[in-house]
Amino acid sequence: MIADMTMPTPSLHGFSRPVRRAKSAGSGSKARRAAAVLAGAVLLGAAVVVAPWRGALAQELDKGERVFKKCQACHSLDPAQQTDKGPALQGVFGRKAGTAPGFAYSEAMKAANIVWTEETLEAFLADSQGVVPGNTMNFSGLRKPEDRTAVIAYLREASK
Numbered sequence: 001m002i003a004d005m006t007m008p009t010p011s012l013h014g015f016s017r018p019v020r021r022a023k024s025a026g027s028g029s030k031a032r033r034a035a036a037v038l039a040g041a042v043l044l045g046a047a048v049v050v051a052p053w054r055g056a057l058a059q060e061l062d063k064g065e066r067v068f069k070k071c072q073a074c075h076s077l078d079p080a081q082q083t084d085k086g087p088a089l090q091g092v093f094g095r096k097a098g099t100a101p102g103f104a105y106s107e108a109m110k111a112a113n114i115v116w117t118e119e120t121l122e123a124f125l126a127d128s129q130g131v132v133p134g135n136t137m138n139f140s141g142l143r144k145p146e147d148r149t150a151v152i153a154y155l156r157e158a159s160k
């Protein structure tokens with residue numbers, strides 16, 4: 001208890017609290033509660049600063065994951081699960097078009113002199129036939145710019 005009253009850093013105390021609480025009975029818990037409230041305030045302060053940024057990114061990734069469901073009919077992120085419907089998209093960033101091992105690309109895709117980046121993916125997903133004429137990706141593309149942005153942000157993380 002004495003240690004509780006004199007603990008100089010409430011945030012540390014707050015972190016260790018659940019373990020200690022399990023062991024100690026209720027009496028004298030006021031000081032601990034006060035320290036926990038302080039620790040909570042410190043953590044809340046940090047969360048308020050970080051949350052808007054974290055929240056926006058998390059939302060974008062969630063949206064991208066939902067959009068990617070459309071792609072999953074043909075694309076996997078795991079090379080071991082690649083089918084003949086579409087090349088695996090793991091490692092797609094920085095990869096030259098038409099070069100995932102083990103996939104039978106069209107001549108058009110193999111000949112396309114494109115390296116996949118945010119910009120080239122954006123253009124391809126908006127108008128795949130415009131960007132790689134004669135490619136065999138049987139998908140009409142993503143009309144909404146926000147869907148393209150979200151799925152590219154998701155791929156950037158999930159394709160690593």
Ligand code: HEC
Nearest residue numbers: 071074085086087097098100105106109135136137138139
């Ligand atoms: C109906 C199946 C199908 C769907 C749905 C589909 N794709 Fe494809 N995709 C393909 C095929 C097939 C190719 C290879 C085309 C070729 O060789 O001409 C391809 C190629 C690609 C490539 C080039 C890959 C490489 O290795 O060069 C990217 C990137 C890509 N698709 C992204 C997407 C994304 C993102 C979506 C969802 C928004 C999507 N595709 C939806 C079938 C599909």
